[in-house]
Amino acid sequence: MRISLPPALRASRTLTTPPQWAALQRELFAVQDKAWRIFSDRYTERDGRLVFRDTLGQGLDGRDGVDDFYEAFFNWPTLYLLGGSADVLAAARRHWRGVTGQLTEMGMLVDGFERGYDWFHQGEGLLLFYGLCLAAPDDGELRELAGRFADLYLPGGPNYDPEHRIIRAPHNGAAGPRWGFSDHDVYFPWSLALRPYGLPLDWIDEAAPFDDLAADPERARAYGRVMWDRMGRGDTIVNLAATSLVTNAYLLGGDPRHAAWVVEYVDAWRERLDGRDVVPDNAGTHGVVGEHLGGRWYGGHYGWSWPHGLPPVGTAAIVGAANAMLLTGDRSYLELARNPLDVVLRHAAPMRPGEVSTITNRWRPHLRGLEGEPTLLAPMRRDDSGWFDHNVMPTQLPVALWQFSRDAADRERVDRLREASSWDWTAVHTQRTKEESGHEEPWYEYLAGRNPGFPERMLRSAIDSCAERVESIENDAVDPAVGPDAFGIHDWQNRNPVVTEALLQLTTGSPQVLYNGGLAQMHVRYFDADRRRPGLPPDVAALVSGIDPAHTVIELVNLGNAPCSLVVQGGAFAEHRIDTARADDEAPRPVEGPYVGVRLPGATQVRLTLTMTLRAGRPTYAAPPWEVAR
Structure with missing residues (x-):
């Protein structure tokens, strides 16, 4: 269908x-x-x-x-x-x-x-x-x-x-x-660079001041064995x-x-x-x-x-x-x-x-x-x-x-x-x-x-x-x-x-990924419909100035002379539903899906205003249907 x-x-x-x-x-x-x-x-x-x-x-x-x-x-x-x-x-x-x-x-x-x-x-x-x-x-x-x-x-x-x-x-x-x-017979895996932070288990009987442990390998091993067992x-x-x-x-x-x-x-x-x-x-x-x-x-x-x-x-x-x-x-x-x-x-x-x-x-x-x-x-x-x-x-x-x-x-x-x-x-x-x-x-x-x-x-x-x-x-x-x-x-x-x-x-409209293992959480994404690949087309710039789901604002500018087409996607994983989309002062158009196509003749610009429902769809890495930018 x-x-x-x-x-x-x-x-x-x-x-x-x-x-x-x-x-x-x-x-x-x-x-x-x-x-x-x-x-x-x-x-x-x-x-x-x-x-x-x-x-x-x-x-x-x-x-x-x-x-x-x-x-x-x-x-x-x-x-x-x-x-x-x-x-x-x-x-x-x-x-x-x-x-x-x-x-x-x-x-x-x-x-x-x-x-x-x-x-x-x-x-x-x-x-x-x-x-x-x-x-x-x-x-x-x-x-x-x-x-x-x-x-x-x-x-x-x-x-x-x-x-x-x-x-x-x-x-x-x-x-x-x-x-x-550790895989070695070293039970005190504690770097000198971490000295300002102190010991993580300072309540166990084997704990001692950092310098004392560093100076006494046997004492350090005793502390480390307990640390190994507990942590x-x-x-x-x-x-x-x-x-x-x-x-x-x-x-x-x-x-x-x-x-x-x-x-x-x-x-x-x-x-x-x-x-x-x-x-x-x-x-x-x-x-x-x-x-x-x-x-x-x-x-x-x-x-x-x-x-x-x-x-x-x-x-x-x-x-x-x-x-x-x-x-x-x-x-x-x-x-x-x-x-x-x-x-x-x-x-x-x-x-x-x-x-x-x-x-x-x-x-x-x-x-x-x-x-x-x-x-x-x-x-x-x-x-x-x-x-x-x-x-x-x-x-x-x-x-x-x-x-x-x-x-x-x-x-x-x-x-x-x-x-x-x-x-x-x-x-x-x-x-x-x-x-x-x-x-x-x-x-x-x-x-x-x-x-x-x-x-x-x-x-x-x-x-x-x-x-x-x-x-x-x-x-x-x-x-x-x-x-x-x-x-x-x-x-x-x-x-x-x-x-x-x-x-x-x-x-x-997104911060940097959380570095210790986060996935990308983009408010919107772009696809170059002419080249059928992710990202903005050459010569196109985008500026997201508002990420309110009821009023997401995107300015798109084609700095080149050649026309191009792109797809705007709701969310990193097409998980957001774009309910309506408006170009400049035109009347809003119903979209009711994660994608909206945009055509940019050479040397033009447009302001998109989107209303969105966050996480209304099944998330996926799949590419958009390219005909959306027809």
Whole structure:
């Protein structure tokens, strides 16, 4: 049966003076198309692997490093999805294959998947794979791998205990549970870099001051053995990031087993709240909270007592809740995501940030010159002494939750943070973290109508960031024939010149993906109907200035002379229904589906106003029907 499709909207406004934001956006696409090639030429070999003559698996825990190799390319498929060249997708696929072979040779992967490590890091390393699946959903190899990887966590797979609804260990993967933290006879896996955070289990008899343990190997081993036994088995909340692996498989293939497992596992964590004030971070081998931690709901691996507390716990809660809601439409799952944010905010207070030793580089540009001025700081962690380690609230969490839910209560939470901050939320700082995020606040202010110059400033900042990365590549002193040693593998992430945060915010109305294992959550997406591929057509720029479902506003500009056609899709996975669409001041047209076609003659522009119903349809990676743009 042929589906009746509404006729495409047509731009009728002639472009006289191109908007500055549109010219800058196309410039950003152009400079990145050159920059990623410079990175690839400098740091990779013919088969796509990274230049690296050292080995992994020899360090203190013997398990770290897989994510760092994949992270160097994590946002390259996203650049293609937004409108980057087809070459960048081909390069991302080649590098993913090359790195997979490289890590397999080093014994870090089994059948293409991580042998076994925590999901704080696995979530980071899988972003490249998720991006490739979203960009090329018809790729048979990716589809087969996605299903096989997901089955590692389903009933019958090695990692999941369906009786107790737990992932059986904090370190897990293709080889099943990987008990403890190390394959070596080293029981104190604690880096000197983490000294400011203290010990995660300071209440056990074997605990001692950090320096005493570092100076006494036998005492350190005694502490580490207890830490291994109490924290190295059972479930931990960051394992919720594994729901993205299984959701990714569902979005590719639609297997109901995958959706059912995501719901079952997230439900288990919802039930572990069990009347508590805050979601716990651990469950033992029998599914009991605090089973190996003296009844404590805190103390799990990458949980409330472990660095960095709220960021990994909050991210995992949002990721798990969002995946379950995406697959079921049940909004009550978002209470799991809200809980850790609201609990720490209840204990927040105005404090001087200059007195905090663990403030990260993410916040230093914002707080520069304000170290003596109180601002709202929230406790990131909890132990027997109570809530502690006050820090700037990681704004990416409440902003991502609001963008996903669009609920008034989630917007109010962000507004309360803004009002209690001493620093300027409209400022755009040219800074780069490995997450390639950090500009949620000025984007939020733009959507609220309080930061009108944001698009131009953000795009210039992104262009400058790309140029800085290229300069650092050209001045890199590491021998290009040898590459870094095992301690320098983060340099690849630090020099990755692909910058997608600005493009995600401005073209799709979306923040950067949650870095520790989130899936893309785009408000809208675009497809080039003439080339039948994802992304904006060449010479076309897009600006989303409003993401209210009842009033989504998109400006589309064709800077070129050739006509083109595109498809606007509701949601990253066609999960949003576009109810009506209006071009400029024309009367709204009914759409009643996830797609609307737009035709842009040369040198024209159009403002689209959409009304949408969020998550009204079955999510899928499948491409749109191209005839919608006829």
